[in-house]
Amino acid sequence: MENAPFTVQDLLQMPLFQGAKIISGHEGVANEIYYIDSMETPDLTGWLRPNELILTTGYSFRHDPNMLCLLLDEMHRVGGSAVGIKMRRYIQDIPQEAIHKSNIYKIPLFDIPLEIPFMDMTRSILDQILQRQAYMLRELQEVNQQFTNLVLNRRTTELVVLIGQLLNCEVAVLNQEEEIESSTAKFKKTDIAEKHNIRVGSRNFGYLSITRKLSEQDHFEQSCLDHAVTVLAIEFTIRQSQQLQLEREQEVFLVELLSGLNHEEELLRYRAKRLAIPQGPYIYVIVIKPFSRTTLDAEQIGRINNWMVREINTPRSITRKGVEVNGRVMILCSSVHKDIESQRRETEQYVQELLKKAVRLEEDISLVIGVGGIVERLANLSDSSREAQKALAIGEGSLPHQVVVHIHDVLIEQLLMDSADHPVLAVLTQTFITPLEAYDKEYGTNLLVTLEAFLRERNNTKRVAEELSIHRNSVLYRLERISEILKIDMNDAEVRLRLDLAIRFWKMKNVNRTTML
Template sequence: MKFKGLTVKDLLKLPILKNAKLVSGDQGLDRIVRYIDIMEVPDVKDWLREGELILTTGYSIRHDPKLLLDLVEQLAQAEAAALGIKPERFMTGIPQEVLELSSRYEVPIIEIPNETPYIDITYTVMEQILDKQAALLRRSEEVYKTLTALVLNNSGIQVVADNVAELVKCPIWIVGSGGELLVSSPSSAPYEPSAGSRQWDVTVDKRSVGRLVVGKEELDELELVCIEQARLVFALELMRRKTEHDTEQRLRGSFFEELLMGLPLSRQEVENKARQLGLQPDWLWEVCMIEGEDGVLDESSPLFVKVSELVHQEAARRKVRCHLQLQTGRLVLLLATAKGSLDRKPALGREPAREWSELLGPLLEQGGKVCTGFGGKRPLGEVNRSYIEAKKAITLGARLDKDRHTFTFDEVEMFHLLLESSEYVQFDPLLEKKIGKLSLYDKENGTDLITTFYYYLATGGSLIETANRMYVHRNSVKYRIDRIKEILDIDLDNALNRFVYYLCTAFYLLKKSD
């Protein structure tokens, strides 16, 4: 059953109007009649409404029949339903120009016999309108109860979407505020918005949380009612899902906070809590720590949004769950990897799995205003170690290379051990012996030969790469290396020499930054 309302065509089929005649505007027969009124004055423009049927004898315009042209203009502008007129009583007929204007605007003019009382017409028409509206309201209530029951029974958003799609007889999609597809019906229907589809906002607390997209352009009255009810029900469902998500995030955040702080939890406690929060105990975890200026890492900042989207997309692809945690001045990412997933051969046509540092590194380097460190992969109960390693990666990496912004603990682990051992082993005599002269030369001449020497050794003896890192010309680097060889009187073709001097220059730079 389709609820289009009472059309002008339906109106002419009523017994009370069996002798009435449509004289013009037949292309407007599908106009909906929502109200009915009688015109007693010529100026009606201030109270005309959309869908209104006007009845008149023409008494108020009998001395100037051209006023009928103005009336048709006003009816067209107000998108009224039709004009019913008794022209025989006070008029000599309907002027031809009025009929032509009516046809042009597609506003039907109905000639009503004098013997038909207006009261009978108004009573019958209003009865029909009210009957149809009551039926529409009853059906609307049924739709609302059905859809609301699905939400209250926790049937899931897919079941709700399937019911709505069946009611409107076309595919539908619910799209999140970020443009991501939340659900579609049929579930296999690809989201392909087109000119032939319509969409409505889904709002919660006056804030848009998504869009309801319907796969057809023309909807009847009942279908539009279904859409309004569906928007409300989808808002309830999305609000429920958001509440669940926020609660889960809060619980998961508290759990990870305990782990990052290194609180003494037994292995069994860690595994039990992990399972309750949808985390698999055999996943390996690595911490990515991002430090930046105020505002760079706020939840609304572009960098935070991009990092969050990339992490969630990759987590979905890996079928794991990750967590983002804001701390004072930093963002901490707890990144999961299923055990052995990086070792497996990818399916045909799919890219091989990559390390988290490889995926996030380019994005974080582009940020420019942040410094990032990646800890090693650890079991969930040892995630505190990865957290500490991420801190070390930032601290040591930034001392050794001020032009880079992203470091892994693997890259600085040897230097970390070197610094740790320096508390028990005296390295100063070795430094003085190997690069003491170079340090003295730098202090006396304001040069930076030790840094140049470190970059030269760190890049495998590349003059070009060292020049890039020092922001000088290649010939300047060559001159400096020749000067270093002369001051230290060393042979850099010897592998052991290069190794010893690499450690010494690195240790010197690390200690210098303390």
């Protein structure tokens, strides 16, 4: 038997209905019959179904034939198929309004021969419906088996072609961003007629798009479409599982690289290639820390870091791969440039891109970044990692207004930190820092802050005044007081060098060294 719907036309061609005559609604003879019921009660609402054939003797509206109009209204609302009436049993004539509505709604009204029992009619019609449904179920079972086999064997392209053949149209699978992942040969986005969500639970993974609007009455096509969406959900689930496994392996490998576990370079290169880890001619590490004018709690920091890692590790990213380690986002970066300025420029540009996208978090956040030096071997990446963490930690204390801090920006601070117990530093602190700290504490002044800004701005008192939001004359007065307290000549280059070393060492007193391990 062909997989064709059972229509009103098919019904009237059955031997049992040879004597039936269509009264009105001739244009609806192609209506599919999917259900059958008899009606002998006046209740017309709440129980009718789409594609349903109603058989009646007319008993329920024998005293009010116009109730037939209400029945037709309700059938039109739900998408009913036809009404068969045993004329001359309880009613003799069909009201003209009912005939008019039957024609308008394209719901056939036909006369059933009185001698045919409802039981015989119902059994014969159900036999036809069930045979077709059984055939359709066998077809759908075969289709579903083909769909499943193609998905399990990861042959998505063939699956899409098969869906297109079954639905007789062009088909495409789109991802969440509505980018085409797989499609039939002639598919065009401009031709999309229907788009169906591919969901797993409450999460939408993508869309199945087709270029023809399917008829709601074509149950086979609708069922094929439902099966297609279901198996594509399985395909996306498999992809997600594989992606999660890949991400776990990438994370473990990155942590190994950043921590400096000893491995042969050749083996590291092989693993990096297999896991799609960037390994260009020049590689380095950057460390990112989010901060806000309001204090961020651990949950907020975790949410921001998780977002950044997902954003960094998008499939489109081939030059960066990130991982969260001890509350910091660490990124392996690949570059074709070896010079520091290109490295800094690439980092600053990427940070700006991240900040633009971060508005979706609805957080007033900024980022501070430490950048390690360039290495050419994966085995040496841990050196760049340590440098990036040092640059971040030192930069927060010594360069508070600088977003991107390269390790070369804090070379002197590194030297001072490594020599923190040297007696010369103790002498410099005692000579230049302690007196000003005592004076600031006693009189509530900001001489140390002013001196730090003056040295950092290379003796430019105008920029110091703008930074501290005070008058330039106030800066000059403070510098004069510093000279008097320390008994020094601020114009002496040797003195300024010693002051600079002392101030740099003073600014690092609150640096958290544990973050640089």
